[in-house]
Each structure stands twice: as C-alpha cells, then as structure tokens.
Amino acid sequence: MRLDRSANHSASRAWLKTLTMPILALTAFAMFATTGLAESVNLTGAGATFPYPIYSKWFDDYQKETGTQINYQSIGSGAGIQQVKAGTVDFGASDAALSNTQLKDMPRAVIHFPTVAGAVALAYNLPSVSQPLQLTPEAVVGIYLGKIKMWNDKAIAATNPGVALPSAPIMPIHRSDGSGTTNIFVTYLSMVSREWKELVGIGTSVSWPAGIGGKGNEGVAGLVRQTPNSIGYVELAYAKQNNFTVASVRNKAGKFVAPTLESTTAAAAGASAALAKDVRTPIANSADPAAYPIAGLTFLLVYQDGKDAAKQKAIADFLSWAMTKGQGEVESLNYAKLPDAVIKVNQTNMLKLTSHGKPVLAAR
C-alpha cells in the first residue's frame, strides 16, 4: 500500500494550508479571548436543580456586572454534595440542608447559605369542585398515608363547608425521582405528624405508603391533570406557571393560607429566630400567621475556609450581591425572596468565610 507521494505533494500542501488558516485564526482569537478574561475569577458550582432557573439568571447578570464567570451544573443535590466533598467544585447547591453526619463527612467546615425560598403546592383534580379546597395538616397526612381514602371523608368535609365533595377514591400522587420538593413536603409531614415521622420519615425520596409516582414536577402535574380525583404536590413556581387550582393549608396559627410568594417569604420570616441559631432549621410549619406551612429553603454550600483566596473572595462577593440586588430578581421567576432577617443571617455568616484563616470580606 504505497501512495505516489510526489504526485499528491503539491495538492496536499494546498489542502493543508486551507485547513490550517482558519485553525490559526481561531486559536489566535481564543487566546485573545482568554487573555481578555484572565484578570477575572472563574467559579464552578454544581447541585440542586430546583433553583437552577434563578441561579442561571443570577450568574448571567452577575457576569455582566462584574466579569466574574460562574459555571453551574444542575446535576442534582445529591451529586452536588458529593462534588463539594470531593473538592471538584468551588461551591455546591442543595435543596436539603446537610445532616450532622453529612457535615461531619466533609473534609472541612461547610457553611450553608439559603438563597431563595420555595413552597410546595397541593394541586388536585376534582372536576365537580370549583372553589379552592381548604385542607388541615391531618387531612394532608391522612391522604398520603393512605388512611383517608375518599374525597368526602369527614376530615376533608369538615373544613370545606358547602363544597360538594365527590364520593370517589383519592389518588395521591408523589414524585418518583429524588427531589428537594419531596424533601420539603415530607419534612412538613414529619413536623405535623408523629406517625409520618416514625413510619416514613424525611428524605429526598421516601418509601411512600400510598399513591403513584410521577417523574419530575411535570410528571406529577401531568398525572394530576389527567387523573380525575387525584391530588399531587408540585413546586409553587410550577403550579403558578401552569395555573393549577391549589389547596389552602391550615398553618400553625390556625389560618388557612394559600401558597403564594408572599406567604412563602412569611414562612421563612416566622422561622428567622431559629435560623439565626442554625440556618439549617426547616421553615416548614412556620409560626407566622401569614405563612403557608409547606415551605423550604434552598442552599449554597461553601467551605468556610477556601484554599484559593481570590476564589473565596469572589464567592463572598457574589453572595453579598445575591442577598441585595439578586433578591430583587427572584420574584420574576416565581421564587420567594428571603425575609430581611434571613438576609442578615447570611450577611453575618459571610464574614466567617476565610482563606488560610484570613477573612475575605471586611467587616462592616
């Protein structure tokens, strides 16, 4: 197998030239582009999918303002936590706060920074019922334990006078994939029911005693929309975008509150004293009278002491921005903003961020 080299020589030369010219040009451009950004810091983060829309907006706007580039991969809270542990990312993101054991497993101290609040709405499909339902915590627990089987059960009828509830079996629908939404929901159920806490417990996925599972918010929403007499839980943002009828739930103060951005922020406000002591405290079943009870926070996970001073400073700067200007953007994407008290907690915690023992932010 020999090619006659001489015959092809000049032809291949010309071919080579046409190929290399654009490559050279491209390389030059790439070098120029990277040198242009060389002064700014690049951060990488990974984790939760729930806050991904607001995070990508934040990171985009923040880069435009400051030049700091933040790459975020929404690979799921669990994977995000592992990436933080392995040290492959500069920060992680999780919908569920780390447990004490998870914190101990980390190589160094990790600080939680709540960024936005979210609520879990109960959407239902009752063709014959037009007015919004009012549910007690006991009714919600009973439905998901499989103990309240019929829509006209006394536990539901008692708080919905004048509503003609059908005598039909209830089909509870839950998430089949592990998710922060599930974590918020079952955290709430465990707080209001000892039976749930002992029988099922808290987690991003649990062993459901009743109902069927749909994958993702869209899976649950699709099942609810399709299945008459079903009820399912979805993120508030998702319920709002899709105009679902959602139930009001009785809160700790005894008021029936519908899930809104305001009532979600109120839930975080009601827990702010506890959050100041431990920012991981669940905000579900909040004592605030205006609070919707099934709510939770999503967190950024940052090592208290960063090895790279420039990066640690950049993270702290971004957090300061997210707590001030960033909070103004969250409602446009249907996330609930943090109450002032929780922003203060974050600002206090930011001062604890260090690199090689030296604080990266100057105390105000």
Added chain:
Amino acid sequence: MLRGKHFTFDDAYRGLLMAAAAFVFLIVALIVYETAVGAGPSMRAFGWRFLTSTDWDPVNEHFGALPYIYGTLVTSAIALILAVPIGISAAVYLSELARRGVGSGVSFVMELLAAIPSIVYGVWGFFVLAPWLRNGIEPWLVNNLGAWTPLFSGTPFGIGILNAGIILSIMIVPTIISISREVLLATPRSFREASLALGATRAEAIGVVVDAARPGILGSVILALGRALGETMAVTMVIGNTNRITFSLIDPGASMASVIANEFTEATGKLYLSALIEIALVLFAVTIVVNALARLLVHWATGGRREAAAAA
C-alpha cells in the same frame, strides 16, 4: 501486497480488527468490575436478601430489589406476549405474501418506528395510551375478566404495569418484524418451490419457510427482549413508580431501569447509591440469564441447527 517475513499491512489490519473485538470484551469487563465495586457496600450490608426483600426505604437505608426485578420481568413478558405474534405474522406477510411495493413501504414505516426516541413513546403512553386504558380498556378488563383472575383487579388509572408492557411491545415490534423479514427473505427459494411441487398448499409452504428461518426469528425475539429489559425512559413515565408487588397488571409498579433513572441523581448517602448500583448489576445479570435462556431455547427449538441461521 506480499506476505513476507516482515510486518505487512495484512498483519496490521488483522491486529486492528482483533483490537476492536477485544475492546468489546474489555468494556464489558470494565462495566462489570466497576458496578461490582460500586455495589460492594450494599452487597456486604444486605447479601442475598437484596434479591428477595421488598423493602426500599432510603430514609432508613433498607434496600431490596425484588419489586423492581418483578416489574422488569413482568413488563418484558407482556411486551413479548403482545409483540411476538404480531411481529412474526407481519414479517411472514411482508416476505411471503405482500407485493414488493407494500413490503418496502411497511419496512420504511418500521424503520421510522425504530428510530423514534424512547421519550416520545413515553409521552405518547402518558398522554394518549393512559386515558384510553383508564376510560376504556382497563374498566372492560376489570369487569369481564376481573372476577376470574387477579391479573385484572383494582382501580384503573391507565398508568401501570400494563401500560408499560404495551409501550414496550410497540417499541420492540419493529425489531422483530425487520429482522424476521430479512431472515425469511434470505431463506432459499428452493424451499418454497419444493414444498409447492410436493403438493403443499400456500399455507403449508409458508410453514416450511418459517420453520427453516426459526433460529433467525428467535434471534430477533432475543434482541427485542434485550431492548425491553433495559428500556428506561418510556417505562419510567408510564409505570407508576411504586415499589409494591401486586399481581394485578393494571396496578402501578416499577422496573430496575426506572428506579435507577428516578433516584440516581438525588441519591445521598453511600449505601443508597451503592444499592442503586447493585440494581444495575442485578439488571446486568438478569439480562445475561435471560439471554442465555433464550439462546438455550433457540438451541432446543432448532435442534442445534445453527447452519440454518448461518444460511439466513
């Protein structure tokens, strides 16, 4: 090109091809090794109980795979029961009876079906098939057959084992038809001519051809079964995702592939992740066992007549 003492192009070529073949083994070995290592903590914690326990509780970290093994096997069985008769009948028609134009037209549609991404099947199963099942087919099954068999009892939701089985059957029918058709077309013409010359009817002649093509047809079924066992996305969308074993086909269930797809991304905790990896290992083992059984079946059905398959 001379074959001499020196390193020749042929040698290089042969080496290259051999490396490609060895690569396949290497990949399989690596997959088994990596999954086995990943599944280690779970295997040590649960042992063989992992295969027989129906408990799947991420909160308390008790894991058992039986409901998922059951779901995978039952949905694949439904898929085969529905797809094999249709697939083989269609292949026989296309190769033996249909006019050439019809044959190539149908094969074109078949290739289209085979090229549809599985998530599209899932969406169709979720939004189209589920309401049909819930409002029409499943109530009928429950009312007419429910009294005789526990296979059709309970409340029809449209989402469940039956839906997953039907979707899988639609997904694997193209594989069965296209391969079986090719095999039938490759059967020597003399088989048909000889049967007809001996006074066989058209149906009998087709019987002879199908019999000759049996190894290849069974091969197509094995390939189809492989797809059904491992199908993930479409099944996850329509199976209902509950880890309970029920004998009713209209109830929701879960398969091995679906539980991995559902829970892998948010699996926190070493044991949890390890249990999911062990499910992958079990799925791998089930696929190998089922394939081996199917090959045995081919061997038994053909009396070791591999040359017929080779001819095809």
